[in-house]
Amino acid sequence: MAVMNIREAIASTLLSEMERDEDIILLGEDVVGGNGTAGGPEAIGGIWGTSPGLWEKFGPERVIDTPISESAIIGAAAGAALSGKRPVAELMFADFVGVSLDQLWNQMAKFRYMFGGKAKCPAVVRLVYGAGMQTAAQHSQSVYAMLTAIPGLKVVLPTTPADAKGMLTEALRGDDPVMFFEHKTLYGVKGEVPDGDHRQRFGEARVVREGGDVTVVACGRMVNFSEKAAEKLEPDGIGIDLLDLRTTSPLDEDAILESVEQTGRLVVVDESPPRCSLASDIASMVSERAFTSLKAPPAMVTAPHSPIPFARNLERAWVPSPQKIEEAVRRVLGFRQEG
Numbered sequence: 001m002a003v004m005n006i007r008e009a010i011a012s013t014l015l016s017e018m019e020r021d022e023d024i025i026l027l028g029e030d031v032v033g034g035n036g037t038a039g040g041p042e043a044i045g046g047i048w049g050t051s052p053g054l055w056e057k058f059g060p061e062r063v064i065d066t067p068i069s070e071s072a073i074i075g076a077a078a079g080a081a082l083s084g085k086r087p088v089a090e091l092m093f094a095d096f097v098g099v100s101l102d103q104l105w106n107q108m109a110k111f112r113y114m115f116g117g118k119a120k121c122p123a124v125v126r127l128v129y130g131a132g133m134q135t136a137a138q139h140s141q142s143v144y145a146m147l148t149a150i151p152g153l154k155v156v157l158p159t160t161p162a163d164a165k166g167m168l169t170e171a172l173r174g175d176d177p178v179m180f181f182e183h184k185t186l187y188g189v190k191g192e193v194p195d196g197d198h199r200q201r202f203g204e205a206r207v208v209r210e211g212g213d214v215t216v217v218a219c220g221r222m223v224n225f226s227e228k229a230a231e232k233l234e235p236d237g238i239g240i241d242l243l244d245l246r247t248t249s250p251l252d253e254d255a256i257l258e259s260v261e262q263t264g265r266l267v268v269v270d271e272s273p274p275r276c277s278l279a280s281d282i283a284s285m286v287s288e289r290a291f292t293s294l295k296a297p298p299a300m301v302t303a304p305h306s307p308i309p310f311a312r313n314l315e316r317a318w319v320p321s322p323q324k325i326e327e328a329v330r331r332v333l334g335f336r337q338e339g
Contacts, residue, residue: 001194007187009161010050010126013168014088018058021086024172026054027064028073028090028126047092048128048187074100074125078107081123086172093139094127094181097147108177109152120175124168130221130271131319132185137307140315142220142272145281147179148248154178154202155249159223161191163246166200173199183221203250211239214329215259217282218269219245222320226269229325238329248278256282257290264295265332269325274302296335299328 004012018024032055033045045052055063066073070091077089091097097104104125111121131140148155154176158164164182171178208223209230218226223244230240241259245252260266266286270279283298301320309315 001192003190004161004193005188005190006158006161006164006182007049009164009193010168010182011045011052013165013172014051014054015057017169017172018054018062021172022062023084024086024088025062025064025080026051026088026090027066027076029066029068029092031055031090032060032063032065046090048182048184050126050182050187051090070096070100071103074103074108077123077125078103078111078121081108081121081177082111082119086122086124088124088126088172090126090128092128093135094129094143095138095141097127097143104147104153104177104179105150109150112176113152121177122172122175123177124171124180125177126180126182128182128184130183130185131303131308131315132221134310134312134315135184136310140308142270144179144181144219144248145270145272145276145278148251148278148281149276152177153249154247155181156202156247157181157183157219157245159183159186159189159220159244159246160206161189161193162198163200163206165193166198167202167246169197170199170202181220185221186224189224200246202247203252204246205252205255206244206246207255208242208244209240211241211263213239213241213263214265214267214332215241215243215256215263216267216269216325216329217243217245217256219248219278220271222269222271222325225320225322226325228322229329232322232326233329238333240329251282253285253289256286260286260290261293264293266294266298267301267325267328267332268298269301269320270303271320272303273305274300275305277302296332299332301325301328
């Protein structure tokens with residue numbers, strides 16, 4: 001197996017899938033990268049470096065630099081998908097999904113339902129999200145919970161290079177709209193990637209580590225933070241059953257419930273504010289369906305209900321940290337029910 005980072009896994013998957021299927025097109029702001037600069041086209045392969053070489057190989061009809069209009073990008077992708085293409089639309093920052101929400105919520109997500117299954121919408125929307133790089137309140141948000149709440153959309157959050165390849169391949173070969181979230185701080189994360197045709201099914205959580213004391217459920221960057229917390233807890237004999245959700249729609253409810261039934265305790269880690277969040281949704285589901293297995297109330301480790309600060313020290317305080325996760329685990333372990 002090759003060793004690569006998540007950025008390279010995404011770039012190589014786009015290349016191989018575009019070679020395999022001529023109906024796949026890529027569109028977004030500066031996806032060509034460097035066009036009009038001294039370096040010329042392909043100078044940087046987009047600001048995140050995930051599309052190098054594609055314009056040179058496939059040309060401007062399949063790799064399309066768009067105006068700065070997210071609503072136009074997603075609207076064009078929706079129309080292209082209905083017309084038989086397989087568009088990959090890149091939103092440079094997930095924060096701006098709001099201006100294209102009608103195209104996602106009322107169009108892409110509902111095409112198959114409203115046309116009685118006679119239409120399909122094989123569109124992939126790649127959204128760069130997350131805090132940790134001082135991109136401030138309008139460029140650092142984690143909006144996956146908002147899109148998870150929309151029926152008809154699949155929501156994917158890879159945290160390893162292998163999953164980036166496997167789930168992007170799965171998305172590109174499916175017939176439904178997929179929201180593919182890429183955390184900007186994870187692009188450099190390295191790992192082994194299976195060779196050849198690798199697909200990862202949606203709705204299957206990854207067991208990162210096994211333990212019998214507390215179930216910790218996380219996604220995105222918070223999986224890595226949770227693993228760091230688990231390593232700090234291990235010398236004290238505390239075993240963490242850590243689940244990487246991989247996808248939030250579909251959600252692997254069975255994996256979560258089976259783990260909680262074994263440990264009796266739950267900590268959900270979510271890089272977004274707590275109100276109407278992914279963390280509150282999972283905690284509610286477990287409280288309803290595994291109440292008799294719980295030995296302590298579920299705990300949520302989330303960002304505060306506030307915009308994301310720009311200053312480095314304030315941003316670090318805003319993001320859920322390994323220390324906060326460790327504290328939450330110790331808190332649910334120390335819970336004593338009176339009576």
